[in-house]
Amino acid sequence: MKVYKIATIPGDGIGKEVVPAGRQVLEALAEGSTAFRFEFEDFGWGGDYFREHGVMMPEDGLAALKDKDAILFGSAGDPHIPDHVTLWGLRLKICQGFDQYANVRPTRILPGIDAPLKRCGPQDLNWVIVRENSEGEYSGVGGRVHQGHPIEAATDVSIMTRVGVERILRFAFRLAQSRPRKLLTVVTKSNAQRHAMVMWDQIAAEVAAEFPDVTWDKELVDAMTARMVNKPATLDTIVATNLHADILSDLAAALAGSLGIAPTGNIDPERRYPSMFEPIHGSAFDIMGKGLANPVGTFWSVVMLLEHLGEHEAAARVMQAVEQVTADVRLHTRDLGGSATTAQVTEAICRQLAGSP
Ligand code: ATP
Ligand code: MG
Secondary structure: OEEEEEEEEEEOOOHHHHHHHHHHHHHHHHHOOOOEEEEEEEOOOOHHHHHHHOOOOOOOHHHHHOOOOEEEEEEOOEOOEOHHHHHHHHHHHHHHHOOOOEEEEEEEOOOOOOOOOOOOOHHHOEEEEEEEOOOEEEEEEEEEEOOOOOOOEEEEEEEOOHHHHHHHHHHHHHHHHHOOOOEEEEEEOOOOOOOHHHHHHHHHHHHHOOOOOOEEEEEEHHHHHHHHHHOHHHOOEEEEOHHHHHHHHHHHHHHOOOOOOOEEEEEOOOOOOOEEEEEOOOOOHHHOOOOOOOOHHHHHHHHHHHHHOOOHHHHHHHHHHHHHHHOOHHHOOHHHOOOOOHHHHHHHHHHHHHHOO
């Protein structure tokens, strides 16, 4: 029997509700399996840890995670700690420390979900957004001078390396190639940003030559937002920079019905380090502790985690259970217009998993 070592990091806010729910689903799955089981280790890092220790996670935190097969993450964010401290102190520390350079965000309209685009059915919106996750606009390079003076100034330097751009584009082409439509849209802003974005376009054309069976096109990020709304069916796999894809994937999640549904994988495609899976929503302090959090984004992240482990059949079973649950409006949480609780949705999924072979 295979044993997978899974780290769970609930973090802050509703992360503390949805990550235990995700673990419950994995446990229910393992219960009926003779092929694998999970060994969980929970890490209580985040805002509470910060208040006690002055840091979001310990110095040797990455070493504790290094030998895990995967990480299930909740959210980092605390109303009393600046956002850039929580983000850089935990989530980005792990993403960058483990060079999880590909952020993968599938988006579909799940059965039973009342999505805002009325002209658009599930067959018209089936995307996967690939976000560059290691450099670009979020390189962290920059500075602030003359604070409080009339000449105050600040910079955030966007760093795009040939190595970084080439590897994310190659990852995106490969992913597009593995999907039925073999269709890739490369998003930049190369009309206005005439250095790094022009390099992206050039490298895209170079990498495309390695994938003659993939149909690809280019889109400017501003035009892309309109195309996602007006012509969703023309898109399949999408690749963009760290900042652009961050914004586009929130739009994608909203178009698919709710931020509470969307999953993410922070992937190290070379598998040198563990990859990390998380819902795309944040800590949502407005609803924490009330049992209102939609756990579906975390369950879908669990599906991605299982796929990454190579457990494709188990992944498909969880996805099927998720879709059975979303199809039942009585099991919709408040963000979907329903009144079901996190626990009710979780129990329903676990029951589905127990009932299926
Ligand atoms: P952070 O600062 O950590 O990014 P946030 O509160 O700014 O968190 P999100 O958590 O991403 O932002 O969510 C924005 C809003 O969407 C929340 O205030 C919440 O009402 C709603 N929301 C997000 N995730 C969920 C969920 N899983 N279930 C229900 N509602 C959600
Ligand atoms: Mg937020």
